[in-house]
Amino acid sequence: METYAVTGATPSEISLSINQNGPYSDWIGGAAQGMTETDIDLDVAYRTSGEGDCTVVLGNVPVSATYTIVLPAWTPSPGTPAWTVAWWNEALRETAVHERTHVEIYRRGLADLAAALATATCSQAAALVDETSFELNRENCEFDMNEYGTRIGLTMESCLSGGSPGSANLDLRPIAALPILIGHAVPRDAVQT
Ligand SMILES: [Zn+2]
Numbered sequence: 001m002e003t004y005a006v007t008g009a010t011p012s013e014i015s016l017s018i019n020q021n022g023p024y025s026d027w028i029g030g031a032a033q034g035m036t037e038t039d040i041d042l043d044v045a046y047r048t049s050g051e052g053d054c055t056v057v058l059g060n061v062p063v064s065a066t067y068t069i070v071l072p073a074w075t076p077s078p079g080t081p082a083w084t085v086a087w088w089n090e091a092l093r094e095t096a097v098h099e100r101t102h103v104e105i106y107r108r109g110l111a112d113l114a115a116a117l118a119t120a121t122c123s124q125a126a127a128l129v130d131e132t133s134f135e136l137n138r139e140n141c142e143f144d145m146n147e148y149g150t151r152i153g154l155t156m157e158s159c160l161s162g163g164s165p166g167s168a169n170l171d172l173r174p175i176a177a178l179p180i181l182i183g184h185a186v187p188r189d190a191v192q193t
């Protein structure tokens with residue numbers, strides 16, 4: 001987990017500080033309150049024989065991922081009213097739950113991918129990677145649309161198109177160590193004052 005520091009003595013000051021210091025999100029077009037960066041590593045390769053037969057070769061851990069959750073950090077000054085601290089704790093808790101949900105979506109999808117790759121042919125493996133990449137992006141976008149995207153006028157289309165670079169054509173080349181970096185963010189206005 002990473003944090004960025006925010007300051008302020010009241011919810012509106014803290015919200016402003018989040019707006020000024022939060023990680024930038026292309027989709028939102030401004031600062032996010034929290035963000036999950038997912039770095040997916042596939043240790044999957046093709047081996048082709050002289051006869052043209054192709055087999056899928058899986059590494060010890062064929063599908064792995066590193067998640068970096070970015071959350072705001074705030075330290076109350078002495079004398080801060082208890083209700084402000086309570087507001088902050090709730091805002092931070094909701095943001096953490098939101099980001100944790102993205103991680104769970106990835107974990108489920110990648111576990112399914114790993115299971116399916118175990119018995120896949122070369123052409124199935126390529127299709128599985130493409131489908132998983134598309135499906136993970138769709139699920140994460142759907143979650144963000146339901147959480148706040150619809151409310152602030154963002155579209156599913158813009159989320160999907162700004163999302164997964166994993167949709168590259170994988171057909172005729174090895175898919176070993178294909179990096180997929182997908183970020184999903186929650187906007188700063190999800191902090192209710
Ligand atoms: Zn999100």
